[in-house]
Amino acid sequence: MAFRWSRMSPQLALTPAVAITVVAFIGSILWTIYVSFTSSKAFATYGIDFTDWARQYERLFKDKGWTIALKNMLVLGIGSFLAIVFGFILAALIDREKRGEGFFRTVFLYPLAVSLIVTGVAWRWMFNPSFGLQGALHSIGLTFISFDWLSKPETAMYGIILASVWQGAGFYMALMLSGLKSINTEIWSAARLDGVSFWRLYAEIIIPMMKFTFLTCAILLSLGVVKAYDIVVAMTNGGPGQATWVPGYFTINAYWVKSNLAYASAAAALMLGITALIFLPLVLLTAWRERARTS
Amino acid sequence: MPRVIFEDIIKSYGKLTVLKNLDLAIDDGEFLVLLGPSGCGKTTLLNLLAGLLDVTAGRITIGDRDVTDLDPKDRGLAMVFQSYALYPTKTVRGNLKFGLAAHKLPTAEIEQRIAWAARLLQIEPLLDRKPAQLSGGQRQRVAIGRALVKKVGVFLFDEPLSNLDAKLRTEMRLEIKKLHDELKSTIVYVTHDQIEAMTMATRIAVMDAGVIQQFGTPDEIYGRPANLFVAGFIGSPAMNLRPATLSVAGGKVAARAAGVDLDVSHYGFLTAPRDGQSVVIGLRPEHFGEPDAAVTDPAGNFSLPVQHSEKTGSDATAYLKFGDGLIATRVDPELIGRFKQGDTVNISFPQGKLHVFDAQSGRRL
Amino acid sequence: MSTGLLSGDARVEAAPRFPRKRKGISGRSIAILVFLSICAAFFCVPLYVIVTTSFKTMEQIREGAIFSLPSPITFEAWVNAWDHACSGIRCEGLKVGFWNSVAILFPSLMLSLTLSSITGYALALWKVRWAGTFLFILFICAFVPFQIIMIPLIILSSGLKVYGTIWGIAIIHAVLSMPFLTLVFRNYYKGIPQEIMSAAMMDSGSFWRVFGEIIVPMSGNIFIVVLILQVTSIWNDFLLGLTFGGLGTQPMSVVLANVVITTTGEAAYNENMAAALLTAIPPLVIYFILGKFFVQGITAGAIKG
Numbered sequence: 001m002a003f004r005w006s007r008m009s010p011q012l013a014l015t016p017a018v019a020i021t022v023v024a025f026i027g028s029i030l031w032t033i034y035v036s037f038t039s040s041k042a043f044a045t046y047g048i049d050f051t052d053w054a055r056q057y058e059r060l061f062k063d064k065g066w067t068i069a070l071k072n073m074l075v076l077g078i079g080s081f082l083a084i085v086f087g088f089i090l091a092a093l094i095d096r097e098k099r100g101e102g103f104f105r106t107v108f109l110y111p112l113a114v115s116l117i118v119t120g121v122a123w124r125w126m127f128n129p130s131f132g133l134q135g136a137l138h139s140i141g142l143t144f145i146s147f148d149w150l151s152k153p154e155t156a157m158y159g160i161i162l163a164s165v166w167q168g169a170g171f172y173m174a175l176m177l178s179g180l181k182s183i184n185t186e187i188w189s190a191a192r193l194d195g196v197s198f199w200r201l202y203a204e205i206i207i208p209m210m211k212f213t214f215l216t217c218a219i220l221l222s223l224g225v226v227k228a229y230d231i232v233v234a235m236t237n238g239g240p241g242q243a244t245w246v247p248g249y250f251t252i253n254a255y256w257v258k259s260n261l262a263y264a265s266a267a268a269a270l271m272l273g274i275t276a277l278i279f280l281p282l283v284l285l286t287a288w289r290e291r292a293r294t295s
Numbered sequence: 296m297p298r299v300i301f302e303d304i305i306k307s308y309g310k311l312t313v314l315k316n317l318d319l320a321i322d323d324g325e326f327l328v329l330l331g332p333s334g335c336g337k338t339t340l341l342n343l344l345a346g347l348l349d350v351t352a353g354r355i356t357i358g359d360r361d362v363t364d365l366d367p368k369d370r371g372l373a374m375v376f377q378s379y380a381l382y383p384t385k386t387v388r389g390n391l392k393f394g395l396a397a398h399k400l401p402t403a404e405i406e407q408r409i410a411w412a413a414r415l416l417q418i419e420p421l422l423d424r425k426p427a428q429l430s431g432g433q434r435q436r437v438a439i440g441r442a443l444v445k446k447v448g449v450f451l452f453d454e455p456l457s458n459l460d461a462k463l464r465t466e467m468r469l470e471i472k473k474l475h476d477e478l479k480s481t482i483v484y485v486t487h488d489q490i491e492a493m494t495m496a497t498r499i500a501v502m503d504a505g506v507i508q509q510f511g512t513p514d515e516i517y518g519r520p521a522n523l524f525v526a527g528f529i530g531s532p533a534m535n536l537r538p539a540t541l542s543v544a545g546g547k548v549a550a551r552a553a554g555v556d557l558d559v560s561h562y563g564f565l566t567a568p569r570d571g572q573s574v575v576i577g578l579r580p581e582h583f584g585e586p587d588a589a590v591t592d593p594a595g596n597f598s599l600p601v602q603h604s605e606k607t608g609s610d611a612t613a614y615l616k617f618g619d620g621l622i623a624t625r626v627d628p629e630l631i632g633r634f635k636q637g638d639t640v641n642i643s644f645p646q647g648k649l650h651v652f653d654a655q656s657g658r659r660l
Numbered sequence: 661m662s663t664g665l666l667s668g669d670a671r672v673e674a675a676p677r678f679p680r681k682r683k684g685i686s687g688r689s690i691a692i693l694v695f696l697s698i699c700a701a702f703f704c705v706p707l708y709v710i711v712t713t714s715f716k717t718m719e720q721i722r723e724g725a726i727f728s729l730p731s732p733i734t735f736e737a738w739v740n741a742w743d744h745a746c747s748g749i750r751c752e753g754l755k756v757g758f759w760n761s762v763a764i765l766f767p768s769l770m771l772s773l774t775l776s777s778i779t780g781y782a783l784a785l786w787k788v789r790w791a792g793t794f795l796f797i798l799f800i801c802a803f804v805p806f807q808i809i810m811i812p813l814i815i816l817s818s819g820l821k822v823y824g825t826i827w828g829i830a831i832i833h834a835v836l837s838m839p840f841l842t843l844v845f846r847n848y849y850k851g852i853p854q855e856i857m858s859a860a861m862m863d864s865g866s867f868w869r870v871f872g873e874i875i876v877p878m879s880g881n882i883f884i885v886v887l888i889l890q891v892t893s894i895w896n897d898f899l900l901g902l903t904f905g906g907l908g909t910q911p912m913s914v915v916l917a918n919v920v921i922t923t924t925g926e927a928a929y930n931e932n933m934a935a936a937l938l939t940a941i942p943p944l945v946i947y948f949i950l951g952k953f954f955v956q957g958i959t960a961g962a963i964k965g
């Protein structure tokens with residue numbers, strides 16, 4: 001076929017994006033995975049000792065910090081699911097009671113507009129044992145409430161969860177709200193005519209209809225939890241001790257503080273693995289929806 | 296001005312073959328209408344000619360240029376789309392001007408062409424509006440204008456009138472026809488509206504299932520449909536098609552259908568009729584004679600009970616029970632009173648208006 | 661105007677024959693509104709607390725009444741936060757970070773919008789080989805954790821001599837947001853009617869002309885949505901700024917974190933709160949003015965992505 005310049009332009013226009021994808025993403029991922037099998041310290045070395053290729057990973061699983069990080073990730077994940085539940089409740093109520101929709105939406109969503117660092121700093125202040133909320137509560141006699149979660153290893157994660165929920169609930173509310181709005185209005189009318197009760201309508205019709213939205217929210221939330229870093233730095237900086245380490249924090253710490261390239265790479269590779277595990281359902285979900293749409 | 300020739304065109308989407316070994320030659324200055332039911336491949340054929348799709352196999356020539364591998368803009372064509380496809384953010388003038396984007400013309404020439412097209416289509420007052428501020432008919436004109444300014448030899452129209460209301464459609468039909476008479480360029484026009492096809496075309500290509508069923512003038516298509524598909528597709532109400540059996544005896548040929556004998560001795564058979572041959576006979580509703588009035592030398596007389604009748608203002612159709620089906624007859628609305636349900640009426644069908652098709656192949660005999 | 665042809669017309673002016681009571685607000689509605697208001701209060705408490713704290717004196721803060729209104733009101737904390745707050749050993753305030761963030765923002769926006777809109781356009785409206793595969797890869801890249809590509813990117817950017825510079829951070833932002841923004845643009849451009857693109861192919865056929873003259877003018881909304889998405893995400897970013905920012909080129913959020921976390925001795929809480937607010941104000945202003953587009957951005961991206 002004759003050479004057609006017009007066919008080339010789109011391909012040429014894609015070169016920067018392809019180059020970025022190949023170098024900054026695919027290449028970099030492969031590089032990191034490769035380095036995780038070496039024994040690089042502050043600088044990358046490329047020899048792999050094949051008798052002991054998994055040493056970084058073995059070390060990782062013996063590392064108390066990594067175990068804590070994984071456990072905290074789970075705790076954060078489970079706790080953050082509150083954000084989805086909370087988000088759905090808010091969305092359902094807003095959608096039902098149309099009054100004040102704009103106002104409530106604006107209020108619930110504004111935390112999302114600010115940096116997680118700001119969120120962290122704000123909550124850190126509220127958790128301040130002497131001058132924060134605890135002080136205020138104690139001064140009015142409610143001394144049995146303790147609100148110094150961040151300073152105790154057992155409760156510090158809950159503080160982070162609370163701040164995350166505060167920041168994220170609005171996001172899930174917005175997603176749910178747009179999901180609810182996409183439900184055919186005739187369903188509401190039909191339900192009213194049939195006299196279906198409020199709870200049954202939600203439990204049996206609305207929630208099953210929104211399964212895509214729920215799944216999307218769950219996956220986005222999980223991906224966010226794996227990446228969590230900023231909020232931890234801003235609220236506890238990993239402390240007290242290692243109590244609030246998460247994988248993202250661990251990895252960056254291994255690189256910047258311990259200057260151990262291979263070790264950090266191994267941790268990052270595991271983060272990628274966890275992401276892939278979460279991501280798999282998302283890929284399947286997309287395929288499923290594509291099928292549902294075409295059939 | 297160019298001749299457009301399709302040679303052995305095949306177009307497939309994956310496993311689905313939409314056009315099958317299609318050949319078509321369009322003469323210079325012709326108003327060719329591609330007519331066919333939805334999904335038969337009309338748009339596909341037009342897009343292949345425009346270069347918006349690539350052929351799977353085959354060759355397309357315009358004039359003496361092989362355009363099969365050329366870009367749309369280099370083919371010397373202009374196209375009017377069903378949804379008009381006006382650029383929403385450009386004014387009417389901008390739309391027309393962008394139509395000339397590929398041509399690198401001097402500004403004066405561009406201005407002059409826009410003025411010419413605007414005058415011709417009476418859209419001069421609209422030149423500085425955006426498409427959203429135009430009515431359907433006006434958009435249609437702008438879309439045609441965008442094609443006209445290119446001053447090409449071949450114009451393509453893909454169902455350009457289907458988004459207009461009935462009245463406007465009739466108006467635009469006449470105008471497009473007038474444009475063709477004035478410009479004398481070749482037009483390839485896609486529609487599934489047979490009235491459009493019959494009134495505008497110099498020739499019609501009737502398509503079905505990716506195959507051209509018949510290619511001829513409107514009179515040929517109507518008067519001598521090449522096969523059962525064309526016979527059933529052209530005409531409204533549709534032609535009555537009834538299975539029949541031929542009997543050949545002593546120079547007389549008769550077609551027997553549901554107990555009625557029709558004399559087809561004078562029918563111009565393309566192949567000699569065989570005795571006992573299964574055929575399908577076609578009787579156009581509009582060719583039946585008046586009820587109870589004798590037709591001189593009829594092909595056959597029917598005496599049938601009325602099932603029901605309907606009036607559409609200027610026209611009326613009566614449905615008569617015939618065998619295990621119905622046949623439709625066009626009736627003068629003044630006489631519709633004679634077709635009461637249950638009554639039996641006598642009507643006859645004249646010689647020479649009958650169509651006979653082979654029952655197996657569906658071809659005209 | 662109908663002119664009394666309808667028999668009912670005469671009655672329109674008269675008082676209704678069957679007047680209805682205006683429906684009052686139902687009990688359930690009140691309950692819902694009360695609940696929503698309590699939630700709204702929960703969302704507002706942190707904002708209230710940091711705003712009031714930022715205007716208090718340290719003496720008042722030490723009294724421990726976190727919910728009290730500032731008295732006397734002082735702007736000292738704001739001035740300090742902006743001008744003198746210490747990040748590490750440098751005590752130049754947040755203003756350095758602010759201007760760094762601004763300097764990062766503009767080139768980064770230019771780069772990322774150009775790059776991803778063109779890529780999205782090519783993938784959505786032109787026939788490109790492997791487009792499906794490429795889209796799928798982009799989809800995956802959009803979710804990859806930053807840590808897995810951090811180290812090679814540091815090494816690469818050092819090699820290119822942009823590590824630690826404003827431009828380095830700007831480019832990294834554009835690179836990392838490319839997959840996601842491309843998908844957003846691509847989804848939007850998929851909605852442009854095929855016939856418009858066909859018409860443009862017949863009229864011009866030039867990739868760039870069609871983009872510049874037809875497509876870009878048609879994508880006003882999506883540009884605003886992506887712009888806002890990008891402004892807030894670049895402004896609020898911490899990790900990239902921390903990783904790629906050198907001394908003196910760190911963006912505002914990193915400076916804020918330094919100010920708050922790395923203080924020695926008694927923390928100046930009012931100053932910290934003022935610093936947090938200073939950092940939060942730009943995106944909040946955008947959010948309150950252009951909230952509609954902000955919501956579109958986060959939901960469109962998440963649901964269709």
Ligand SMILES: Nc1ncnc2c1ncn2[C@@H]1O[C@H](COP(=O)(O)OP(=O)(O)OP(=O)(O)O)[C@@H](O)[C@H]1O
Pocket residue numbers: 308311313331332333334335336337338339340487
């Ligand atoms: N991109 C495509 N992929 C697969 N099949 C297609 C594609 N485009 C068209 N087809 C199929 O090709 C056939 C012909 O389509 P075409 O658009 O040419 O029909 P048409 O004659 O223009 O119909 P209509 O009158 O409804 O416009 C249809 O069966 C259609 O389903």
Ligand SMILES: [Mg+2]
Pocket residue numbers: 337338339
């Ligand atoms: Mg079509």
